[in-house]
Amino acid sequence: MSYRATEFLEPAKHLLRRSTVIDHLSAEVSQGRVGVAILYCDYQDQKDQLSVNMMGCLLKQFIIGLLEMPDAVAQIYRQQKRQRQKLELVDAGKMLNLVVEPFNRAYIYIDALDECGGSEQREFFKQLKPILHAHGSCRLFLTGRPHIRDDVKIEFKSAATIEIVASEEDIKNYIIHVIQTNKEYEPDAMDVKLEHEIVSAVVDASQGMYIAKFPSPQTFEPRF
Numbered sequence: 001m002s003y004r005a006t007e008f009l010e011p012a013k014h015l016l017r018r019s020t021v022i023d024h025l026s027a028e029v030s031q032g033r034v035g036v037a038i039l040y041c042d043y044q045d046q047k048d049q050l051s052v053n054m055m056g057c058l059l060k061q062f063i064i065g066l067l068e069m070p071d072a073v074a075q076i077y078r079q080q081k082r083q084r085q086k087l088e089l090v091d092a093g094k095m096l097n098l099v100v101e102p103f104n105r106a107y108i109y110i111d112a113l114d115e116c117g118g119s120e121q122r123e124f125f126k127q128l129k130p131i132l133h134a135h136g137s138c139r140l141f142l143t144g145r146p147h148i149r150d151d152v153k154i155e156f157k158s159a160a161t162i163e164i165v166a167s168e169e170d171i172k173n174y175i176i177h178v179i180q181t182n183k184e185y186e187p188d189a190m191d192v193k194l195e196h197e198i199v200s201a202v203v204d205a206s207q208g209m210y211i212a213k214f215p216s217p218q219t220f221e222p223r224f
Contacts, residue, residue: 035105036109040111051089051121051123070102076094089127106137112144114145122155175202
C-alpha cells in the first residue's frame with residue numbers, strides 16, 4: 001500500500017526564498033526526474049528550527065516530487081501513526097535517504113545556514129552526511145556568513161566554496177534607494193540624521209556571503 005505525499009507531514013514552518021539558484025534548479029525539475037528541496041534558516045525561528053523539523057521540511061518536499069511514497073517510508077509512517085509518535089530525527093534521516101534514491105538528480109539548498117543554532121546544525125549535518133555519500137547524484141548547496149566556514153570544513157571536507165562580497169558603496173546605494181522609496185509614502189517618517197544613522201549601521205554590519213556547494217562528496221577538496 002502506498003501513501004500520497006500530502007498524507008504524510010504537516011506543513012513545515014520555513015520560508016522558501018526565491019533566488020537565481022532556486023529558479024535555475026526549478027527549471028531543471030521540469031526537464032526530468034530531478035528533486036529539489038529548499039530550506040531557509042531564520043534566527044527568529046530558533047524555537048521551531050530544530051534539526052528534526054528541518055529534516056522533515058526537506059523530506060516533505062522530496063516526497064511531493066514523487067508520484068507516491070516509497071513502501072519503506074510508508075511503513076515507518078504507519079508505525080509512527082499507529083503509536084502516535086512524533087517524527088524522530090533518526091527516522092527522518094532514514095526516510096530522506098529513501099526518498100532521494102528514485103531521483104536521477106537531487107538538490108538540497110539551505111540558505112542562511114549561519115542562522116541555525118550550532119547544536120541543531122551539527123545534528124542536521126550528522127543526518128545529511130551519509131545521504132550525500134550514499135547518493136552520488138545528490139548535491140548540497142549552502143549559503144551563510146563567513147564564520148560558518150570552519151564548521152562546514154570540519155563536516156564536509158570536500159566542499160567547493162565561493163565567497164560573495166558586496167561593496168560598501170553598493171550596499172549604501174541600495175539602502176538609500178529603499179529609504180527614499182518609503183519616504184514617498186511616509187515623508188515624515190525620519191529625518192536626515194536618522195537616515196544617515198541607518199545607512200551607516202547597515203553598512204558597518206554587512207559582511208560577505210559564504211557559499212559552499214558539494215558537487216560530489218569524494219571529488220573536491222575545500223577551497224576557502
